[in-house]
Amino acid sequence: MEYRPMSNAFGYRVVIAGQEDAWRDLMGGTKSWALLTTGRITIDGDLLEANRIHEAICLLVESLADVPEEK
Numbered sequence: 001m002e003y004r005p006m007s008n009a010f011g012y013r014v015v016i017a018g019q020e021d022a023w024r025d026l027m028g029g030t031k032s033w034a035l036l037t038t039g040r041i042t043i044d045g046d047l048l049e050a051n052r053i054h055e056a057i058c059l060l061v062e063s064l065a066d067v068p069e070e071k
Contacts, residue, residue, distance in 0.1 A: 014045045016057060032061045
């Protein structure tokens, strides 16, 4: 689904986004907090909900570091 802020009341609640190089850096060992605090990976949408599930979001994002990259 195309992401359009504030336009889809019944779709996504929280969007985690970043450029492909940011996700590759995460998979290469860069800590998720470093990418989140510099804005290379962003959290958007319902920020109250994002804060409520913050720990789950961090675990989800960090778990991507364990996924082997396809060749």
